[in-house]
Amino acid sequence: xxxxxxxxxxxxxxxxxxxxxxxxxxxxxxxxxxxxxxxxxxxxxxxxxxxxxxxxxxxxxxxxxxxxxxxxxxxxxxxxxxxxxxxxxxxxxxxxxxxxxxxxxxxxxxxxxxxxxxxxxxxxxxxxxxxxxxxxxxxxxxxxxxxxxxxxxxxxxxxxxxxxxxxxxxxxxxxxxxxxxxxxxxxxxxxxxxxxxxxxxxxxxxxxxxxxxxxxxxxxxxxxxxxxxxxxxxxxxxxxxxxxxxxxxxxxxxxxxxxxxxxxxxxxxxxxxxxxxxxxxxxxxxxxxxxxxxx
Amino acid sequence: xxxxxxxxxxxxxxxxxxxxxxxxxxxxxxxxxxxxxxxxxxxxxxxxxxxxxxxxxxxxxxxxxxxxxxxxxxxxxxxxxxxxxxxxxxxxxxxxxxxxxxxxxxxxxxxxxxxxxxxxxxxxxxxxxxxxxxxxxxxxxxxxxxxxxxxxxxxxxxxxxxxxxxxxxxxxxxxxxxxxxxxxxxxxxxxxxxxxxxxxxxxxxxxxxxxxxxxxxxxxxxxxxxxxxxxxxxxxxxxxxxxxxxxxxxxxxxxxxxxxxxxxxxxxxxxxxxxxxxxxxxxxxxxxxxxxxxx
Numbered sequence: 001x002x003x004x005x006x007x008x009x010x011x012x013x014x015x016x017x018x019x020x021x022x023x024x025x026x027x028x029x030x031x032x033x034x035x036x037x038x039x040x041x042x043x044x045x046x047x048x049x050x051x052x053x054x055x056x057x058x059x060x061x062x063x064x065x066x067x068x069x070x071x072x073x074x075x076x077x078x079x080x081x082x083x084x085x086x087x088x089x090x091x092x093x094x095x096x097x098x099x100x101x102x103x104x105x106x107x108x109x110x111x112x113x114x115x116x117x118x119x120x121x122x123x124x125x126x127x128x129x130x131x132x133x134x135x136x137x138x139x140x141x142x143x144x145x146x147x148x149x150x151x152x153x154x155x156x157x158x159x160x161x162x163x164x165x166x167x168x169x170x171x172x173x174x175x176x177x178x179x180x181x182x183x184x185x186x187x188x189x190x191x192x193x194x195x196x197x198x199x200x201x202x203x204x205x206x207x208x209x210x211x212x213x214x215x216x217x218x219x220x221x222x223x224x225x226x227x228x229x230x231x232x233x234x235x236x237x238x239x240x241x242x243x244x245x246x247x248x249x250x251x252x253x254x255x256x257x258x259x260x261x262x263x264x265x266x267x268x269x270x271x272x273x274x275x276x277x278x279x280x281x282x283x284x285x286x287x288x289x290x291x292x293x294x295x
Numbered sequence: 296x297x298x299x300x301x302x303x304x305x306x307x308x309x310x311x312x313x314x315x316x317x318x319x320x321x322x323x324x325x326x327x328x329x330x331x332x333x334x335x336x337x338x339x340x341x342x343x344x345x346x347x348x349x350x351x352x353x354x355x356x357x358x359x360x361x362x363x364x365x366x367x368x369x370x371x372x373x374x375x376x377x378x379x380x381x382x383x384x385x386x387x388x389x390x391x392x393x394x395x396x397x398x399x400x401x402x403x404x405x406x407x408x409x410x411x412x413x414x415x416x417x418x419x420x421x422x423x424x425x426x427x428x429x430x431x432x433x434x435x436x437x438x439x440x441x442x443x444x445x446x447x448x449x450x451x452x453x454x455x456x457x458x459x460x461x462x463x464x465x466x467x468x469x470x471x472x473x474x475x476x477x478x479x480x481x482x483x484x485x486x487x488x489x490x491x492x493x494x495x496x497x498x499x500x501x502x503x504x505x506x507x508x509x510x511x512x513x514x515x516x517x518x519x520x521x522x523x524x525x526x527x528x529x530x531x532x533x534x535x536x537x538x539x540x541x542x543x544x545x546x547x548x549x550x551x552x553x554x555x556x557x558x559x560x561x562x563x564x565x566x567x568x569x570x571x572x573x574x575x576x577x578x579x580x581x582x583x584x585x586x587x588x589x590x
Contacts, residue, residue, distance in 0.1 A: 016297040082343070082556075129447045141521070145440055145447075150423045152440075152523025154557050161517040163548070164459045164475070177554040180459070226436070227519050228447025259472040260376075262449050 005295055008057030008103070009287030010046050012064040012093060013110060014085060015136070018284040019043050019049045021057050022037035025121045025278060025285055029053075039080075039091045047100040056140035061290025062093055063113025063283060066140075070108045078107040083285040104260055106294040110134075112149045112274070113135060117286030117295055118233055122277035131223050132276075133158065135216065139183040143227055159183035161222055166214040169194075183212055188238050199238060205284040216244070217251035220273065222273035224252075224260065235276040249273050300590055302350030303398070304582030305341050307359040307388060309380060309432070312337050314344045320416050320580055321571060323512055324348075334375075334386045342395040354399040357388055358408025360580060361435075365450055366404045373402040390517025401545040401589040403579060407444045410437035411588055412581030413528055414419035417572035422525035427519050427571075428453065428512065434478040435505070438522055454478035461509040465491075466477035473511035483533050493532060501556060504538055508509050511539070515568065519547075519555065530571040544568050 011018040017036055022028035032049050036042060050057065067083060068078045078094025080255025098105040099103045108116075115132035118124045124132075124144070132142045133292040143150040145199050150156065171194040175184030186192055191199040202208045222234055234245065249269045258266065267274050276287050306313040312331055317323035319471040327344050331337060336432065345352065360455025362378060364371045387405055393400040403411075410427035411418045419427075419439070427437045436453025438445040455476045462560040470479030480484055486494040491505050497503045520549065544564045553561065560567050573580050 119526050141523075144444065146443075147458065148441075150440065150523070153525045154555055154560060156523045157520040160520045160554060162513050164457055178550065179550045193551060218457050219507060223521060225452040225455045226438075226518060227447050228445070228451045230448045255473065257472045260449060260452065265446060293395055 004259065005291060005292075006055055007288040007291040007295075008050055008060035008101075009284045009289075009291060010097070010112065011095075011283030011287050012036075012042070012062055012080075013283060014065040017046065018281075019046050020073070020281075020284045020288060021050070021053055021055075022288060024086060024288075026284075029282070030126070031219070031284070034176070040233070043096050044268045047097060050101045051095075056101065057291065058101060059291040059294050060097060060101060061104060061113060061292075061294070062105060062107045063110040063287040063289040063290065064107065066109050068107070068109055070112070070151065078105070095137035104294060106167075106290045108149060108290055109142070109155060110286070111140040112142045112155070113290050114278075114282050115144050115233075115284035115286070116149060117278055117282055117289040118269060118276055119144055119147075120270070120289040120292055121285060122282070123233050123274050124231055128232065129227075129229055130231040131227055131229040132233045133216075133223070135186065135188075135238040136236035137188050139187050139236075141223070143229070145227075152269065158219075158223065159187070159223070161219060163218045166211045169211050182214045182219050186212055186219075186238075191238065195220065202213070204241075204243055209241065209247065212238070213244055213247035213251055214220055217248045217255065220248060220252050221255055224256075224265070231271075232273045233276050234273065235282065239275065245273070245275060259283065301350055301586075302351035302583040302586040302590075303345055303355035303396075303586075304579045304586060305355060305388075305392070305406065305448050306408075306578035306582050307331075307337070307357055307358045307375075308578060309360040313576075314341050315576075315579045315583060316345070316348055316350075316584060319583075320576065323576070323580075324538070326579070332353065334384045338388070338391050342392060345392075345396045345453060351396065351398060352586065354401060354586040354589050355392060355396060356582040356587075357392070357400060357402045357588070358402060358405040358582040358585065359388060359402065361404050361485060363402070363404055363486055365407070365446065373400070379447055399586075399589060400587045403444060404435070404437070404450060405437040405543060405581070407437045407450070407587050408581035409530065409573075409577050410439050410528075410581070411468075412573055412577055412584040413571055414439055414442075415584040416580060417577070418528050420525055424522075424524055425526040425528065426458045426522055426524040427528045427530065428511075428518070429484075429529035430481065430529065430533040432483055434482050436518070438524070440522075453514075453518065454482070458510055458513045458517070460508045464506050464509075477514045481507055481514075481533075486533065492562075494536070499538055504536065504542065506540035507533070508539055510545055512550065515543060515547050516550055518549075519560070523558070526566075527568045528571050529568065530577065534570065540568070540570060
């Protein structure tokens with residue numbers, strides 16, 4: 001009767017966990033959310049959720065906050081590794097879930113999971129090579145290349161590219177490693193530190209948004225010329241400020257100065273640099289999409 | 296007797312053409328070189344070269360100066376497109392060679408061809424995801440991802456990433472499109488314009504090389520965090536200055552500040568950021584490698 005397999009997803013975020021089962025965004029059959037405290041508690045709640053469903057999922061995907069080990073060939077695949085987060089260092093997420101629920105478990109970073117979600121069900125359904133950038137507490141990027149999540153030697157750490165300063169901006173930067181990398185200049189905490197107020201309290205029209213758009217546009221240009229994506233998706237909490245996306249598009253077009261002659265960019269920038277389509281379920285839907293991809 | 300197919304290669308450079316046949320770097324059976332004048336002449340000389348060999352190659356690869364159309368699905372695949380170079384605009388290289396020699400012809404940018412050459416026979420034989428950057432009259436980059444030349448929407452234009460200025464450098468930049476992009480700050484002509492002498496005349500120990508190493512190191516960092524390559528190869532005329540490579544390695548390690556925890560980078564930088572291995576035949580060997588890859 002029901003040919004579509006049931007997917008399970010775990011969004012393992014630094015502040016909240018979301019677990020769900022379903023076949024896609026229009027058919028989420030069950031869902032729980034809880035704040036991220038200790039890892040033992042979180043794993044127990046997630047496992048109980050899946051085991052008490054009327055039907056077990058065919059596979060479970062986990063999209064986790066990092067740093068993680070997402071190399072399937074590694075002995076610590078599925079671990080959150082050297083995180084500063086208390087009680088989460090070197091925590092195996094995949095093993096306990098697989099053993100307790102008894103289905104295949106696929107694992108990746110939260111940003112890679114979100115990108116896979118957009119590829120399956122969201123803003124990147126019609127392309128195979130694209131970039132997903134999330135701008136929030138941190139800045140992370142995922143590249144899907146010819147349909148596959150790109151890893152390479154480690155996994156990309158796109159939030160740490162080094163970008164030219166915005167004119168007149170003398171903020172020292174907030175990244176403990178690189179100071180003035182993209183994340184150090186344009187993450188939510190960077191904005192708050194530069195302007196001494198939460199990003200959400202900064203009014204529309206404030207110069208903060210022009211500076212913010214500068215850093216994100218420069219980063220997007222660098223990703224475009226390096227990765228040659230067919231689409232760029234900009235998500236995350238900071239991007240909820242609706243004035244940002246149009247400003248970024250304008251600066252990208254202006255700074256590229258016609259060097260890239262592709263109609264997809266020069267004539268259709270509004271459908272080239274876009275917002276995610278999956279809204280506030282993007283994380284858990286991304287995790288479910290990891291499961292869908294594995295089946 | 297001889298099971299290895301014979302490969303043909305055409306390095307179609309902006310200043311010189313090189314044509315060769317052989318089975319690899321240790322077995323180049325014939326070669327001609329001539330200065331790049333008109334396209335009709337160049338094509339006639341190349342075709343004559345292959346047709347007069349004792350044995351026709353099984354396939355011919357062409358690595359061409361750009362901009363090119365390297366999309367096999369395009370009706371102008373194999374064309375040099377909107378180049379400023381007199382007599383070369385909208386020139387079909389693939390069609391005439393295929394018709395006259397009667398073998399399959401594969402086409403890509405010179406930098407992609409060089410990367411494929413290093414993958415087959417050079418400094419990247421043992422990896423499948425790597426970056427090849429050439430620093431000369433222009434700056435171009437090629438990404439090989441899971442063994443394949445990366446194209447995406449257009450093809451990467453890595454020379455045009457935007458990078459922070461070196462301290463104390465007030466050079467206005469030389470890229471007609473972006474001024475201060477990487478190519479605008481660190482190509483051979485940019486060095487010459489900044490210091491008012493040819494790069495080859497600038498002595499060792501001159502601050503020019505520290506500034507040059509800064510721009511290339513920042514670019515390499517950005518490529519590392521974006522593409523997560525297993526190796527970075529730095530070639531091209533400017534990289535012939537032997538002091539550059541060690542300086543770049545030092546700056547890359549210093550600026551990454553331990554954020555990327557991979558022994559391949561932190562402990563073995565000398566085998567992570569390397570020079571090409573194919574020397575002054577890199578161009579035509581790369582073209583031959585395109586043919587090898589296609590067979």
